[in-house]
Amino acid sequence: xxxxxxxxxxxxxxxxxxxxxxxxxxxxxxxxxxxxxxxxxxxxxxxxxxxxxxxxxxxxxxxxxxxxxxxxxxxxxxxxxxxxxxxxxxxxxxxxxxxxxxxxxxxxxxxxxxxxxxxxxxxxxxxxxxxxxxxxxxxxxxxxxxxxxxxxxxxxxxxxxxxxxxxxxxxxxxxxxxxxxxxxxxxxxxxxxxxxxxxxxxxxxxxxxxxxxxxxxxxxxxxxxxxxxxxxxxxxxxxxxxxxxxxxxxxxxxxxxxxxxxxxxxxxxxxxxxxxxxxxxxxxxxxxxxxxxxxxxxxxxxxxxxxxxxxxxxxxxxxxxxxxxxxxxxxxxxxxxxxxxxxxxxxxxxxxxxxxxxxxxxxxxxxxxxxxxxxxxxxxxxxxxxxxxxxxxxxxxxxxxxxxxxxxxxxxxxxxxx
Amino acid sequence: xxxxxxxxxxxxxxxxxxxxxxxxxxxxxxxxxxxxxxxxxxxxxxxxxxxxxxxxxxxxxxxxxxxxxxxxxxxxxxxxxxxxxxxxxxxxxxxxxxxxxxxxxxxxxxxxxxxxxxxxxxxxxxxxxxxxxxxxxxxxxxxxxxxxxxxxxxxxxxxxxxxxxxxxxxxxxxxxxxxxxxxxxxxxxxxxxxxxxxxxxxxxxxxxxxxxxxxxxxxxxxxxxxxxxxxxxxxxxxxxxxxxxxxxxxxxxxxxxxxxxxxxxxxxxxxxxxxxxxxxxxxxxxxxxxxxxxxxxxxxxxxxxxxxxxxxxxxxxxxxxxxxxxxxxxxxxxxxxxxxxxxxxxxxxxxxxxxxxxxxxxxxxxxxxxxxxxxxxxxxxxxxxxxxxxxxxxxxxxxxxxxxxxxxxxxxxxxxxxxxxxxx
Numbered sequence: 001x002x003x004x005x006x007x008x009x010x011x012x013x014x015x016x017x018x019x020x021x022x023x024x025x026x027x028x029x030x031x032x033x034x035x036x037x038x039x040x041x042x043x044x045x046x047x048x049x050x051x052x053x054x055x056x057x058x059x060x061x062x063x064x065x066x067x068x069x070x071x072x073x074x075x076x077x078x079x080x081x082x083x084x085x086x087x088x089x090x091x092x093x094x095x096x097x098x099x100x101x102x103x104x105x106x107x108x109x110x111x112x113x114x115x116x117x118x119x120x121x122x123x124x125x126x127x128x129x130x131x132x133x134x135x136x137x138x139x140x141x142x143x144x145x146x147x148x149x150x151x152x153x154x155x156x157x158x159x160x161x162x163x164x165x166x167x168x169x170x171x172x173x174x175x176x177x178x179x180x181x182x183x184x185x186x187x188x189x190x191x192x193x194x195x196x197x198x199x200x201x202x203x204x205x206x207x208x209x210x211x212x213x214x215x216x217x218x219x220x221x222x223x224x225x226x227x228x229x230x231x232x233x234x235x236x237x238x239x240x241x242x243x244x245x246x247x248x249x250x251x252x253x254x255x256x257x258x259x260x261x262x263x264x265x266x267x268x269x270x271x272x273x274x275x276x277x278x279x280x281x282x283x284x285x286x287x288x289x290x291x292x293x294x295x296x297x298x299x300x301x302x303x304x305x306x307x308x309x310x311x312x313x314x315x316x317x318x319x320x321x322x323x324x325x326x327x328x329x330x331x332x333x334x335x336x337x338x339x340x341x342x343x344x345x346x347x348x349x350x351x352x353x354x355x356x357x358x359x360x361x362x363x364x365x366x367x368x369x370x371x372x373x374x375x376x377x378x379x380x381x382x383x384x385x386x387x388x389x390x391x392x393x394x395x396x397x398x399x400x401x402x403x404x405x406x407x408x409x410x411x412x413x414x415x416x417x418x
Numbered sequence: 419x420x421x422x423x424x425x426x427x428x429x430x431x432x433x434x435x436x437x438x439x440x441x442x443x444x445x446x447x448x449x450x451x452x453x454x455x456x457x458x459x460x461x462x463x464x465x466x467x468x469x470x471x472x473x474x475x476x477x478x479x480x481x482x483x484x485x486x487x488x489x490x491x492x493x494x495x496x497x498x499x500x501x502x503x504x505x506x507x508x509x510x511x512x513x514x515x516x517x518x519x520x521x522x523x524x525x526x527x528x529x530x531x532x533x534x535x536x537x538x539x540x541x542x543x544x545x546x547x548x549x550x551x552x553x554x555x556x557x558x559x560x561x562x563x564x565x566x567x568x569x570x571x572x573x574x575x576x577x578x579x580x581x582x583x584x585x586x587x588x589x590x591x592x593x594x595x596x597x598x599x600x601x602x603x604x605x606x607x608x609x610x611x612x613x614x615x616x617x618x619x620x621x622x623x624x625x626x627x628x629x630x631x632x633x634x635x636x637x638x639x640x641x642x643x644x645x646x647x648x649x650x651x652x653x654x655x656x657x658x659x660x661x662x663x664x665x666x667x668x669x670x671x672x673x674x675x676x677x678x679x680x681x682x683x684x685x686x687x688x689x690x691x692x693x694x695x696x697x698x699x700x701x702x703x704x705x706x707x708x709x710x711x712x713x714x715x716x717x718x719x720x721x722x723x724x725x726x727x728x729x730x731x732x733x734x735x736x737x738x739x740x741x742x743x744x745x746x747x748x749x750x751x752x753x754x755x756x757x758x759x760x761x762x763x764x765x766x767x768x769x770x771x772x773x774x775x776x777x778x779x780x781x782x783x784x785x786x787x788x789x790x791x792x793x794x795x796x797x798x799x800x801x802x803x804x805x806x807x808x809x810x811x812x813x814x815x816x817x818x819x820x821x822x823x824x825x826x827x828x829x830x831x832x833x834x835x836x837x838x839x840x841x842x
Binding site for chain 1: 719728729730732741742743744748750751752753
């Protein structure tokens with residue numbers, strides 16, 4: 001029977017074992033699974049034990065002391081090195097629940113798409129949520145999809161889940177722009193054609209993987225039904241960036257790599273891409289074909305109107321004229337720099353290098369109240385500003401006004417694009 | 419048993435064929451072990467032809483000949499049935515051909531090796547396919563030099579499949595024969611049990627013979643393969659024998675060919691389950707019990723009842739098609755052949771200066787599924803007062819619910835239209 005190579009990247013996760021149990025219990029052909037786990041664990045986490053599966057021949061366990069972990073992309077790359085020609089590739093996190101016969105249903109859907117002429121289909125989505133402490137009652141029975149939220153200043157695309165409109169009436173998967181790293185089901189060849197770039201850290205993982213897969217001739221699909229659930233909040237659980245001292249440096253390097261791949265930095269793009277080796281693009285389709293399909297333009301950080309409206313790809317009609325330059329910035333102001341109690345206005349501006357306003361949109365007294373009261377434990381307030389412009393802002397400026405004391409010190413900060 | 423002793427019956431239904439003798443000579447000359455090559459010949463002859471005289475072979479024990487005056491011949495499947503039922507005896511293999519072929523050197527060893535290789539892998543193999551062409555008047559120069567396969571083209575409105583030859587894509591890299599969706603009448607190589615088990619139905623009259631044999635063989639547990647190297651060539655011999663082909667003779671003798679054809683097509687529809695008729699007796703020529711017709715349909719990516727085909731099959735990817743166990747999902751995975759008789763009635767359109775007439779097929783939301791402008795010839799006739807009337811055939815994933823006829827003139831613009839609902 002056709003084998004499925006299951007990739008599970010786990011980082012000190014109390015849900016790992018329940019996830020494995022559920023995966024196997026709900027498979028129609030559990031003997032056809034090859035489950036590879038990047039087991040990034042700590043001795044002190046006594047609940048994190050794989051004794052039950054260590055002698056099971058279906059399991060390939062990569063034992064990684066958490067201190068030596070290098071991030072999720074590296075873990076997924078290590079897992080892929082254990083791939084041995086299995087027919088299907090199934091990439092997960094380590095906190096999931098599954099529908100009954102998930103393996104059969106997913107394989108059938110791949111066959112279905114192939115019979116329809118999509119020979120290299122990828123099924124991927126942001127799964128609906130479950131909560132370990134109230135399962136199965138807490139499972140959400142909605143189908144989600146991936147939508148672009150914004151280009152981050154450093155270049156990567158920030159994605160977020162969005163309900164898939166009309167999924168209950170759908171009879172088949174729909175085209176998708178991106179891949180979700182926590183749920184990918186596709187043909188086994190994917191592993192050798194679009195191998196995981198261990199140098200990416202977190203941001204940019206999903207959008208770069210989608211573009212690379214597309215250029216290898218893969219067609220991206222969002223399932224129209226639920227195959228599994230995912231735990232999103234993971235409150236109080238250790239994440240790699242909690243333990244890692246140098247995550248910021250890694251994240252910066254990852255952004256730089258992303259910009260290289262997508263030609264967003266000055267310089268010779270082909271030369272930069274060459275340095276990426278097997279982690280670059282395929283020869284079946286061009287990056288431009290992906291951009292036209294998805295409604296994006298990386299070099300100028302533009303997003304097509306239809307993409308912003310969450311219309312299903314591909315873009316219909318004219319591509320160029322529909323591109324917009326959405327600037328979306330999160331202005332994080334340290335609460336310690338806002339000592340007064342009677343602010344009635346923040347003059348908020350995004351400015352160029354010379355200090356001239358590019359965009360101005362102030363906070364009213366009520367907005368300020370909301371921001372200050374949003375989260376007591378947060379040392380920052382977060383002012384989001386979104387507008388259309390072709391010029392990238394250099395800095396932001398917040399100029400608070402107090403009822404009793406008038407204009408206070410201006411607060412300014414340069415926006416990091418790296 | 420000594421492998422070289424295994425015998426092959428070459429199955430030759432010859433109908434007034436000047437290539438019969440050259441075919442026999444070439445088969446013997448190129449066999450590595452000619453002693454094991456037997457011939458089963460149903461010679462449908464005309465005294466005056468002279469070119470298919472087999473007298474030199476009549477004393478040869480390898481030759482098994484049945485002579486039939488051409489006026490008594492009952493069609494190709496009938497002739498094939500005579501060979502398999504009366505001339506085939508204890509030979510190990512059957513090589514079913516027409517009667518106009520050329521052979522590669524050591525073809526007997528090549529075919530048996532290919533066959534046994536597949537058998538070792540657990541198949542009950544039939545090597546089959548459309549053979550590459552040779553030209554009887556320009557041989558060997560006129561021989562094609564690449565192996566072929568059989569390609570699905572479309573469903574005929576009467577329910578059988580139009581199959582045509584195509585290059586065997588990727589043959590250079592193949593190390594064994596490629597799986598096939600179809601058998602060919604003019605080339606099958608299998609163990610002789612196959613010829614006894616899958617009898618030629620004499621009620622089938624040429625058209626549909628191949629799909630009949632294909633589905634019956636598959637449901638009896640046989641797997642079909644195209645040889646990945648050239649072993650034998652074939653000639654159509656249509657032009658060469660023009661005027662002395664079976665249907666030519668039939669029409670001269672007043673045989674109602676179209677009636678036979680219609681009966682034979684219906685027989686195939688009943689066999690394949692796309693039509694029901696309890697009165698039709700298929701005993702001895704029925705579907706097998708090892709696999710079902712649905713198994714074949716899933717293997718080949720076709721649906722006989724709905725006359726639908728999967729894109730995978732249209733793209734001519736090698737079978738089996740990706741397997742979908744769930745029937746509902748499988749049924750949904752098809753592109754359907756859509757057929758419509760366009761009829762734009764001149765009475766619905768008042769002018770005679772139309773520049774365009776648009777024929778559009780829409781879904782229930784008015785979204786166009788397919789549209790085209792009628793060609794200049796028909797447009798001219800339409801302006802002269804004639805109706806526009808033609809058959810339209812295209813592939814759909816969603817069935818149109820209405821057809822809209824829309825006419826444009828410089829003076830009247832897109833003012834006039836007529837529409838009709840499309841019934842199931």
